[in-house]
Amino acid sequence: MVRVPIARPTLKTAYRVLAKNRQVAADWEEMLATRRSPCTVCWDHLSSTPTQPVGKRYEPLKGSLAFCEFEGQTLRQWQWEIDRGARIKVAVGKDFVVVMRVALGHPKENE
Amino acid sequence: MAVSEHTLTEFLQHSGRVLPKTARGEVVLHRREGEDLVLMTRGQSNAVGTLLRVLVEVVDGGADRASTILPWLMFLDEADRDTCLRELYDVARAAVASGLLQNLEDTLYQWEATGLAAWDIRQERERSGGPATLAESVPIPRPSRARR
Numbered sequence A: 001m002v003r004v005p006i007a008r009p010t011l012k013t014a015y016r017v018l019a020k021n022r023q024v025a026a027d028w029e030e031m032l033a034t035r036r037s038p039c040t041v042c043w044d045h046l047s048s049t050p051t052q053p054v055g056k057r058y059e060p061l062k063g064s065l066a067f068c069e070f071e072g073q074t075l076r077q078w079q080w081e082i083d084r085g086a087r088i089k090v091a092v093g094k095d096f097v098v099v100m101r102v103a104l105g106h107p108k109e110n111e
Numbered sequence B: 001m002a003v004s005e006h007t008l009t010e011f012l013q014h015s016g017r018v019l020p021k022t023a024r025g026e027v028v029l030h031r032r033e034g035e036d037l038v039l040m041t042r043g044q045s046n047a048v049g050t051l052l053r054v055l056v057e058v059v060d061g062g063a064d065r066a067s068t069i070l071p072w073l074m075f076l077d078e079a080d081r082d083t084c085l086r087e088l089y090d091v092a093r094a095a096v097a098s099g100l101l102q103n104l105e106d107t108l109y110q111w112e113a114t115g116l117a118a119w120d121i122r123q124e125r126e127r128s129g130g131p132a133t134l135a136e137s138v139p140i141p142r143p144s145r146a147r148r
Helices: A022-048 B008-013 B015-023 B042-062 B063-068 B069-073 B078-098 B101-128
Strands: A017-019 A058-060 A068-069 A073-083 A086-092 A095-105 B004-007 B027-030 B037-039
Touching: A017 B015, A022 A073, A022 A086, A022 A095, A022 B042, A022 B078, A058 B101, A068 A095, A073 B069, A073 B101, A095 B101, B004 B008, B004 B015, B008 B015, B015 B027, B015 B037, B042 B078, B042 B101, B063 B069, B069 B078, B069 B101, B078 B101
Parallel strands: A017 A095, B004 B027
Antiparallel strands: A058 A073, A068 A073, A073 A086, A086 A095, B027 B037
8 A cells, every 4th residue: 555645734824925036035945944933933924914013023114114115016014023133024915925025133233 | 191090909909900901001000008109011111211311312412312222223314213203202292191101112113123124225235236136026835844
């Protein structure tokens, strides 16, 4: 008898999570290598309730960074702090979330 | 003004009813003997302390000195810096009048996150000489478990 592996079912989510381009997708993969668990928590939130803040971890941006243009649409920008040295900036659309930037590092001046 | 007022006895007997109210701002506890007490979260207390220190610096040396207490202000462009200080002033004034200190903490955090995002943009420009060229978006699947 042949045993066939059953892959983990993929959840149907309210929001598709996209990377702005291949560079951002590569940066996300690089961050996953060292921060898989907090990235998964982030992904789960973005794919289900991206317009709800999460304490000091996830908030909308302000001023000139409050909105951005993506494929002809003006979208609200938010930032998720993975940890003190890693953040991702996202733009939230009607049924999708775009990761605009994956940033590593922290300014010394802000310690 | 507080978001809610209770007696100390009520608080001691039903803390589960009173404590959630601190999520919005300060709660006053009246005591029969002794001065009233004020309850707030550590984050709200830190936000009030930070704004007081900003006020002292600004009164002493002008708006430019605010960045000695809020170093991330330096990462914002001039227009955003002005908007930020004006908004903090408005929110602080409303928080003092209403007791809604959580708004103050949230506003401070959102502007700090914006400052960090502005720093990230500057870092990227310095590294690559300009913003990344736009290309087609790519789906990001849910991270799978780490392979062993």
